[in-house]
Amino acid sequence: MAESKTFLDATGTRRSYHQLSNESTVPDARIRDLVTHAITHVPSAFNSQTTRLVAVLKEKHEELWDAVMEVYKVQLPPEKFAHAKGRMELFRKAYGTILFYEDSSTVREYQEKFKTYEDKFPQWSEQTNGMHQYTLWCALEAEGLGVNLQHYNPLIDTRLETMYDVPPTWSLKAQMVFGKPVAQPGEKTFKPVEERVKYFGV
Numbered sequence: 001m002a003e004s005k006t007f008l009d010a011t012g013t014r015r016s017y018h019q020l021s022n023e024s025t026v027p028d029a030r031i032r033d034l035v036t037h038a039i040t041h042v043p044s045a046f047n048s049q050t051t052r053l054v055a056v057l058k059e060k061h062e063e064l065w066d067a068v069m070e071v072y073k074v075q076l077p078p079e080k081f082a083h084a085k086g087r088m089e090l091f092r093k094a095y096g097t098i099l100f101y102e103d104s105s106t107v108r109e110y111q112e113k114f115k116t117y118e119d120k121f122p123q124w125s126e127q128t129n130g131m132h133q134y135t136l137w138c139a140l141e142a143e144g145l146g147v148n149l150q151h152y153n154p155l156i157d158t159r160l161e162t163m164y165d166v167p168p169t170w171s172l173k174a175q176m177v178f179g180k181p182v183a184q185p186g187e188k189t190f191k192p193v194e195e196r197v198k199y200f201g202v
Contacts, residue, residue, distance in 0.1 A: 010142040015188065017146025018087075020094040020179030025144035028057060034139045035098065042132045045117075045124035048110045051132045052101040054164050065092035067163060071156050091150065094179035098136060099160065101170040102129050129173050136176060146181035149174055 005013070024031070035055050044050055056064050069088050073081050091097070102125045111118040133149060140147050153172040160166060 005142040010138040014141045015185045016148045017181045019183035021182050023180040024095045038135045044128040050106045050125045054099040057096040061096045091177045094177045098176040100174045105169040145178045147178045
């Protein structure tokens with residue numbers, strides 16, 4: 001098992017790893033713990049808890065990306081599908097995928113409950129989903145796993161609803177692919193901090 005990094009260490013080393021193997025640096029129980037921790041403790045507006053997660057590992061992960069390729073093969077012209085298939089096959093070689101959803105029925109419930117903020121809850125729902133994504137990205141990174149985030153929705157939504165018995169009120173937002181890194185990502189560049197942050201009273 002890899003030695004866990006601190007959270008801040010993980011935020012600094014977090015990158016998009018696309019070259020991944022179908023191995024994990026930690027037991028499946030640890031992955032379950034990380035997913036459970038995120039869904040339990042990541043905040044949401046008015047504690048609405050709108051995010052839903054589906055974790056798919058090993059051969060089930062391969063079946064997921066087989067299904068994505070089948071859907072896209074029907075939707076894309078042959079020349080475009082040939083290019084897209086190469087990327088999808090990279091993701092299929094990984095160990096697992098976490099599917100990130102938002103429950104629109106819960107969003108509507110809180111819109112009705114708090115009319116003053118009715119127009120804000122869809123935006124807040126997207127924000128909490130992003131926080132779940134970032135928390136799990138850093139948590140998996142801290143365990144020595146490589147991660148990348150994909151957005152093949154909405155074309156795959158209906159197929160995955162059937163595969164994973166997902167309620168129609170769950171809206172798919174992203175697919176997080178992870179596995180043991182087999183190659184390093186390219187160099188990351190940064191815009192000057194001074195252009196992006198202002199400090200007062202510091």
